[in-house]
Amino acid sequence: MHAVRLHAFGPAENLTYEQVEDPSPGPGQVRIAVRAAGVHLLDTALRQGMRGGPAGEPSPLPTIPGREVAGVVESLGEGVARLWLGKRVVAHLGFVPGGYAELAVTEAERLHEIPERLDFAAAVAMIGTGRTAMGIVQFAELGPDSVVVVPAAAGGIGTLLVQYARNAGATVVGLAGGPEKTARVREAGADMAVDYTDRAWPAKVRAHLGGRPATVVFDGVGGDVAREAVALLGPGGRHLVFGWSGEGVLGGGPYLVDGVSEQVLGPVMLGRAGGPDPLRTLELRALAEAAHGRLVPAVQRFPLAEAATAHRALENRGTTGKVVLEP
Structure with missing residues (x-):
């Protein structure tokens, strides 16, 4: 079979087909x-030698x-x-890698049958990115009175959070870098899509909201964008941190605001x-949301042989949605 292998930690060019x-x-x-094989920002950090795995x-x-x-079962142990x-x-x-390949082995207990309406790329987006989104929204208690700010709203998780918040009736402000990404945020259903490279974006958001404060910030970015977004929160607002890519590749730690x-x-x-297997619980929720059409993952596809290109694009914020490799 063909696969992408890493022989030495370092830049994306070290990934060889x-x-x-x-x-x-x-x-x-x-x-x-x-x-279809999913590519996660964590993969880029592991490629550089970040410590990972149970040990x-x-x-x-x-x-x-x-x-x-995601794929078709062709052989049984x-x-x-x-x-x-x-x-x-x-x-x-x-914790066992092996996905960037034409063939992959895993335990049968990890399998989910793909719902009929989902293609392979959408399914692989929901099994990782989707389950994370389902885990994040557990803490938000969204409703029609909610005002939600989503930094990195054109990303894989961000797109799903925008859709989930809109489905709950919330007012949604999505932040993204550049006109192409903000257009995708609008397509995902955000009430306002804002280019965070415009230094005046916080003032534009306040004007759009007409004095209403934000109630929730879903933050996977950290850095200056997060600081500006947190400043939009009103009393009792919540800053839910699930990543900090703005401080580097997953950064050195999250940006937190006391209280x-x-x-x-x-x-x-x-x-x-909850449940005996919480990760599987979240995976099932994510696949069910997609199967019923309530969440539609955004996907950017690359050929398997171009894994290095996919990594570079992801690290340089040149992607929209979930990055997927296709053999």
Whole structure:
């Protein structure tokens, strides 16, 4: 099979498209003919040697990156029910990478059958980005009186948060960089789409809202954009932090405001989701929202062989929606 491999930590150019041996499913596993592989900003940090995984160490090299795949089950390991053979499935691979490839192996217990109305790229967007969005909105309690500000609203998570807030009846202000991205934010349903490269954007938002303060800021950016967005909050407003890419590749830590900010990733999110497997709970919610058409993920596609190009574009904020590789 063909796969993208990383032999040395460093820049995107270190990702190489190669011919490698086909993986074989072990007991309880399946092999998936990959039709779409998700690319996450975290992948770019891991590529540079960021510590990750359950042991807190960099991935052993060489490695095939990627932890989100969708495709067709083509081979079964011992003990796996035959009903999975030939199914359209999507899975998050967890701490075991291997998604940037024509074939990927994972445990059968991680599989979800893809709802009929979703294509592979949309399904892979919802299994990772979608489940994160579902985890974030647990903390917002949105309704018709809510005024929501979404920095990075043209991104994969941002697009879903804009749609979710609009579905709840909230007034939504989406921030994005440049006219092309702000156009996409409007298409996603934002009441106001603002170019945050315009230094006067906070004043424009205040004028649009006519004195109404923001009640929620969904912040995956940090930095100056987050500081300006938090300043729009009224008394009792909530700054929900789920990332801080504006301070670098996932930054050195979130931008927090005492008494306002709340980190909603990790154990906090999982504790709110509940159930014996909180991540799976969020995955099921995300896929159900997409299957019913309430959430429509934005997707930007790249050929598998151009994984390095996809990484560079993501790092340089040159993408819209969820980045997906297609073999």
